[in-house]
Amino acid sequence: MVELKGVHKRFGPVRAVEGLDLRLREGEFFTLLGPSGCGKTTTLRLVAGFEAPDRGEVLIGGEVVNPLPPERRPIGMVFQHYALFPNMTVFGNVAFPLRLRRLPEGEVRRRVGELLEMVHLVGLEGRYPKELSGGQQQRVALARALAREPKVLLLDEPLSALDARIREELRGELKRLQGETGLTTLYVTHDQEEALALSDRIAVMREGRLEQLGTPKEVYEEPATAFVAGFVGSGVLVPGEAREGLFHRGRAWPVRVRGEGRGYLLLRPERLRLDQGGFLEGRVVLATYLGSLVRLEVEAEGLFLKVDLPPEGVPAPGERVRLALPPEAPFVPEGG
Amino acid sequence: MPGSSRALRLLAHGALWAFSLAFLLPLLWTLRSALLPEGLAYALPPVWGPWTLENFAQVLQGPFGKAFRNSLLVASLVVLLGLPLAAGLGYALARYGLGGHGLRFAVLAVQMIPPIVLALPLFALMRLLGLSGSLTALVLAYLAFALPFMSWLLMGFFQGIPRELEEAARVDGATPFQAFLRVVLPLAAPGLFAAGILGFLLSWNEFLFALLLSGRETQTVPVALSTLVTQRGVLFAQVAAGVVLSILPVALLARLVDRYLVEGLTLGAVK
Numbered sequence: 001m002v003e004l005k006g007v008h009k010r011f012g013p014v015r016a017v018e019g020l021d022l023r024l025r026e027g028e029f030f031t032l033l034g035p036s037g038c039g040k041t042t043t044l045r046l047v048a049g050f051e052a053p054d055r056g057e058v059l060i061g062g063e064v065v066n067p068l069p070p071e072r073r074p075i076g077m078v079f080q081h082y083a084l085f086p087n088m089t090v091f092g093n094v095a096f097p098l099r100l101r102r103l104p105e106g107e108v109r110r111r112v113g114e115l116l117e118m119v120h121l122v123g124l125e126g127r128y129p130k131e132l133s134g135g136q137q138q139r140v141a142l143a144r145a146l147a148r149e150p151k152v153l154l155l156d157e158p159l160s161a162l163d164a165r166i167r168e169e170l171r172g173e174l175k176r177l178q179g180e181t182g183l184t185t186l187y188v189t190h191d192q193e194e195a196l197a198l199s200d201r202i203a204v205m206r207e208g209r210l211e212q213l214g215t216p217k218e219v220y221e222e223p224a225t226a227f228v229a230g231f232v233g234s235g236v237l238v239p240g241e242a243r244e245g246l247f248h249r250g251r252a253w254p255v256r257v258r259g260e261g262r263g264y265l266l267l268r269p270e271r272l273r274l275d276q277g278g279f280l281e282g283r284v285v286l287a288t289y290l291g292s293l294v295r296l297e298v299e300a301e302g303l304f305l306k307v308d309l310p311p312e313g314v315p316a317p318g319e320r321v322r323l324a325l326p327p328e329a330p331f332v333p334e335g336g
Numbered sequence: 337m338p339g340s341s342r343a344l345r346l347l348a349h350g351a352l353w354a355f356s357l358a359f360l361l362p363l364l365w366t367l368r369s370a371l372l373p374e375g376l377a378y379a380l381p382p383v384w385g386p387w388t389l390e391n392f393a394q395v396l397q398g399p400f401g402k403a404f405r406n407s408l409l410v411a412s413l414v415v416l417l418g419l420p421l422a423a424g425l426g427y428a429l430a431r432y433g434l435g436g437h438g439l440r441f442a443v444l445a446v447q448m449i450p451p452i453v454l455a456l457p458l459f460a461l462m463r464l465l466g467l468s469g470s471l472t473a474l475v476l477a478y479l480a481f482a483l484p485f486m487s488w489l490l491m492g493f494f495q496g497i498p499r500e501l502e503e504a505a506r507v508d509g510a511t512p513f514q515a516f517l518r519v520v521l522p523l524a525a526p527g528l529f530a531a532g533i534l535g536f537l538l539s540w541n542e543f544l545f546a547l548l549l550s551g552r553e554t555q556t557v558p559v560a561l562s563t564l565v566t567q568r569g570v571l572f573a574q575v576a577a578g579v580v581l582s583i584l585p586v587a588l589l590a591r592l593v594d595r596y597l598v599e600g601l602t603l604g605a606v607k
Contacts, residue, residue, distance in 0.1 A: 083504035097508035
């Protein structure tokens with residue numbers, strides 16, 4: 001549905017996007033994930049038509065859209081800060097794209113009604129954006145983006161300006177709406193949790209390049225590079241060597257890995273446990289209460305490992321503990 | 337504590353009243369003079385009656401009525417013609433960086449030129465064009481000054497409107513012009529009001545070009561007021577009545593849009 005072929009984009013000396021090749025499948029929820037300045041928003045803006053690639057092609061529905069301005073591309077977009085027109089009511093905002101298409105007023109009313117029902121905002125038609133909460137504003141923005149019946153929905157960090165509870169609620173809404181409409185969706189975020197929860201596939205970007213492309217499970221459990229391993233989820237990269245199917249660090253560790261040669265073992269906090277007969281011995285240096293769990297930081301063999309535990313009966317800082325390693329863990333080859 | 341905060345509030349109110357009076361005193365004095373018979377307007381010691389509307393009648397019977405209509409026409413035309421052009425130029429400067437720093441400086445530089453420097457060249461130009469003595473000459477001359485001023489004011493205003501809103505309009509299917517017309521302009525309404533009123537004031541109060549470029553039938557209010565300085569002396573009470581009359585339309589206009597005006601001036605100033 002959306003395809004980028006060898007796309008390059010520079011802003012002065014800054015290479016925002018470098019030789020990016022992507023292909024979004026029809027009806028897919030596709031996320032561009034990466035830290036600030038990695039080129040994800042530029043990529044989205046290239047698809048939207050706000051930026052023109054220096055080289056390469058952007059295709060939507062099989063058609064090269066490079067020469068088309070945003071208003072002629074079959075897209076809808078939700079912006080980070082909602083971008084609702086403050087001088088228009090909720091109705092006016094959602095009706096805006098429909099009125100631009102000069103639809104009869106009756107049809108406009110019908111469509112706006114349907115869209116507001118879809119985003120659970122019936123009854124708020126007459127309110128102005130400033131009279132709405134952040135979550136409600138973002139729902140209006142979503143309804144407006146869908147009003148044009150786009151082929152592709154572009155979402156530019158749409159939840160980042162919301163507080164945690166609303167963010168989680170809207171995350172579910174987004175997923176439900178995307179499922180209902182079956183719209184191909186390109187989502188940009190730096191929040192890995194959001195990306196994992198929402199996406200069919202994730203493209204992790206770094207310095208304008210694609211670092212890894214895969215399903216959330218692949219990206220989380222089989223990170224292709226040390227950057228992806230460090231960026232997606234939390235964990236500690238332990239330098240060592242993969243040999244004969246086991247990880248070695250001075251001695252053989254009882255952890256099965258795939259690959260050979262020097263690299264890093266990725267130890268996720270949720271995969272480590274406290275066990276009297278555990279392989280590693282260490283000392284608790286920090287215990288952070290996170291509500292549903294406590295995250296321990298344990299110093300063992302010169303490493304600072306993180307361990308997630310239920311909040312009950314957690315050892316205090318300074319206590320000596322033994323850690324049981326997972327039987328199998330991701331291994332990232334050196335230079336990856 | 338409540339006592340001291342009340343005292344502070346009273347002090348602040350007192351100071352504000354004093355400032356307001358200092359600003360309003362000349363205006364109130366002019367109003368008083370306009371309502372007194374000619375001989376008593378500047379009598380010493382000052383008198384407070386008998387009150388009369390005779391000066392207003394005298395002024396309106398003279399060339400002032402015609403001048404009032406001329407001023408209204410010229411200032412309105414300057415605003416009506418200037419505002420769309422200034423909006424276009426201000427937007428192009430703000431969003432597209434039209435002409436780079438050079439054009440921005442040029443726009444600002446026009447405000448720095450003393451009007452007297454341009455008076456003679458403008459007079460010669462208008463004669464060459466056969467417009468000397470016409471209202472068209474005045475409209476063109478005022479536009480030349482008001483347009484850069486209004487553009488500069490609006491540029492600051494447009495810069496304050498998030499670009500994201502225009503982008504949202506574009507994604508919704510609006511062309512750049514539609515986005516400007518349907519999203520940017522309505523949001524810039526306070527700025528447009530402010531620019532319009534200030535453009536109107538600039539034209540309404542201008543004296544030098546009006547004196548040089550207008551003819552007998554095309555005099556504006558400031559020029560008509562100057563004719564009250566006669567060989568027999570200055571007709572102070574009538575001048576005062578003329579000043580009061582000349583203030584009225586601007587005061588009325590400002591009152592109608594004062595909410596937008598204050599918003600426009602403050603927003604344009606900080607952005």
